[in-house]
Amino acid sequence: MIDVVVVGAGLAGLVAARELRRRGLSVRVIEAAPAVGGRMVRTPLKLEALHPAGAQPPAWVDLGGQWVGPSHTRFLALLQAHGLRRFPSPNDGETVLCFGTHRCTFSGFFQGFPEGQPPSVPSRDWDNAMEALEHFQALVASLPEGHPHHHPDAAALDRHSFQDWIDAHTHTPFAAWYFAYFCRAVGFLGPAEPDQVSLLHVAWGQRTAPQGDHPEEELIHGGAGQLPALLAEGLGDALVLKEPVRAIHQATSSSDPAEEGGVEVITDRSSHRCRAAIVAMPPALAGAIRFTPALPADRQALQQGMTMGRCTKVLVAYRRPWWREAGLSGIGIGDRPWVELCADSTDPETGLGVLAAFVVGRRQERWSALGTEQRRAAVLGDLAAFFGPMALEPIAYVEKDWPREPFVGGAFAAWMPPGLWTRSGDALLRPHGRVFWAGTEVAERWPGFFEGAVGSGERAAADVAARLG
Numbered sequence: 140m141i142d143v144v145v146v147g148a149g150l151a152g153l154v155a156a157r158e159l160r161r162r163g164l165s166v167r168v169i170e171a172a173p174a175v176g177g178r179m180v181r182t183p184l185k186l187e188a189l190h191p192a193g194a195q196p197p198a199w200v201d202l203g204g205q206w207v208g209p210s211h212t213r214f215l216a217l218l219q220a221h222g223l224r225r226f227p228s229p230n231d232g233e234t235v236l237c238f239g240t241h242r243c244t245f246s247g248f249f250q251g252f253p254e255g256q257p258p259s260v261p262s263r264d265w266d267n268a269m270e271a272l273e274h275f276q277a278l279v280a281s282l283p284e285g286h287p288h289h290h291p292d293a294a295a296l297d298r299h300s301f302q303d304w305i306d307a308h309t310h311t312p313f314a315a316w317y318f319a320y321f322c323r324a325v326g327f328l329g330p331a332e333p334d335q336v337s338l339l340h341v342a343w344g345q346r347t348a349p350q351g352d353h354p355e356e357e358l359i360h361g362g363a364g365q366l367p368a369l370l371a372e373g374l375g376d377a378l379v380l381k382e383p384v385r386a387i388h389q390a391t392s393s394s395d396p397a398e399e400g401g402v403e404v405i406t407d408r409s410s411h412r413c414r415a416a417i418v419a420m421p422p423a424l425a426g427a428i429r430f431t432p433a434l435p436a437d438r439q440a441l442q443q444g445m446t447m448g449r450c451t452k453v454l455v456a457y458r459r460p461w462w463r464e465a466g467l468s469g470i471g472i473g474d475r476p477w478v479e480l481c482a483d484s485t486d487p488e489t490g491l492g493v494l495a496a497f498v499v500g501r502r503q504e505r506w507s508a509l510g511t512e513q514r515r516a517a518v519l520g521d522l523a524a525f526f527g528p529m530a531l532e533p534i535a536y537v538e539k540d541w542p543r544e545p546f547v548g549g550a551f552a553a554w555m556p557p558g559l560w561t562r563s564g565d566a567l568l569r570p571h572g573r574v575f576w577a578g579t580e581v582a583e584r585w586p587g588f589f590e591g592a593v594g595s596g597e598r599a600a601a602d603v604a605a606r607l608g
């Protein structure tokens with residue numbers, strides 16, 4: 140019998156497998172998709188026009204996660220252990236803000252919280268946004284870094300949506316939009332629309348994964364998406380691909396059910412007996428697995444209620460990062476019809492210019508229903524509004540519509556609607572017999588980020604090892 144079956148070969152599952160092997164336990168990893176990585180995946184750019192230098196330089200882009208910050212210590216250690224090199228995420232130059240009919244540029248990195256008043260924002264709106272920000276930051280500071288549902292104020296905060304908070308604290312269009320944009324596009328606890336997500340969830344997200352720690356400070360040469368394959372090296376036959384796990388059974392005939400018969404992890408083609416299992420995927424995806432004995436009610440509610448964000452990531456490549464010639468950083472934000480946030484993701488070793496654009500929330504629902512050419516025109520049109528008409532002439536364009544990925548179901552991560560934290564917070568980490576949970580969604584620190592995935596995998600491995608003795 141294998142010691143541990145890990146279900147899901149995303150970052151969390153691969154890290155859990157690595158840790159278990161390091162502790163001398165035998166492991167099998169079962170992955171539904173044809174390749175490892177989950178939300179961590181890269182692709183080579185296929186250029187539509189010749190690069191001026193003739194031969195195409197090797198250029199990879201991340202369709203999933205890409206940025207890393209200085210306090211992502213576990214993830215940084217993994218990168219270093221596998222020889223992956225980092226470089227500063229390009230942000231020299233002016234940020235573009237489009238709001239309503241106004242467009243302006245200003246200095247100050249604006250992806251998290253604003254660092255200075257953009258010239259086209261009226262003072263009344265700006266002052267309102269800053270007052271509201273002060274309230275929000277005080278709320279964030281009042282919460283714990285670990286899971287928040289046992290905090291004395293948790294139930295009161297969890298009753299409300301983030302939109303309730305926006306309505307109570309803003310009275311100008313810019314301030315209202317800014318916090319809604321923040322909820323949709325910044326950080327990785329969603330993206331969610333503010334009327335869908337719990338106030339407790341949004342505030343705790345900033346507490347435990349703060350923009351103030353600069354989580355988007357660096358990028359990885361060749362893409363973050365090369366790491367999963369490196370982590371999977373050495374697994375050999377212990378890695379089973381293209382087999383979605385359909386059921387997990389535990390024997391029930393003794394007081395410690397798994398002690399007798401262990402755990403059985405079942406796919407359409409195979410069955411794997413083990414002493415314990417780690418399910419390393421978003422809770423909503425775990426909802427597709429049939430568990431016997433059945434999961435407790437709070438865990439079922441978690442799997443039914445914790446919703447994957449709606450996000451498409453689009454990478455657009457140009458012959459060079461031409462926006463820099465106009466003194467622009469390539470960071471654009473604003474209430475555009477489709478793209479509320481984009482950033483320069485140029486790897487200096489490729490000689491190209493690359494913008495990463497995000498279509499999120501309800502915008503993503505509408506965009507996803509368009510035809511191929513319309514979707515492309517929509518994104519390029521918004522990039523042109525930010526940076527100018529040269530945006531309309533890319534040499535490569537690639538999009539990843541994450542909600543259409545059957546074994547991921549959305550991006551960047553999952554969010555909690557009002558009431559779910561207080562109903563089901565305990566079920567995030569509580570094992571079900573000998574079935575343990577991992578994945579960035581269950582992390583207490585940096586949930587939604589690579590760092591959270593790594594931490595959750597390490598934690599699950601340690602818990603299982605302690606349980607198996």
Ligand SMILES: Cc1cc2nc3c(=O)[nH]c(=O)nc-3n(C[C@H](O)[C@H](O)[C@H](O)COP(=O)(O)OP(=O)(O)OC[C@H]3O[C@@H](n4cnc5c(N)ncnc54)[C@H](O)[C@@H]3O)c2cc1C
Nearest residue numbers: 147149150151171177178204205206384546550578579589
């Ligand atoms: C567009 C996008 C941008 C992002 N940007 C960043 C960023 O810049 N920085 C950052 O830190 N993070 C970012 N993230 C988040 C980061 O990618 C994730 O937090 C992390 O990769 C999640 O890893 P995971 O192992 O927890 O989950 P996943 O990667 O979702 O892995 C779960 C695995 O389980 C598999 N699976 C599902 N169902 C089954 C089943 N029934 N049987 C077997 N296997 C199954 C899936 O195929 C998948 O491989 C981004 C994510 C996206 C999508």
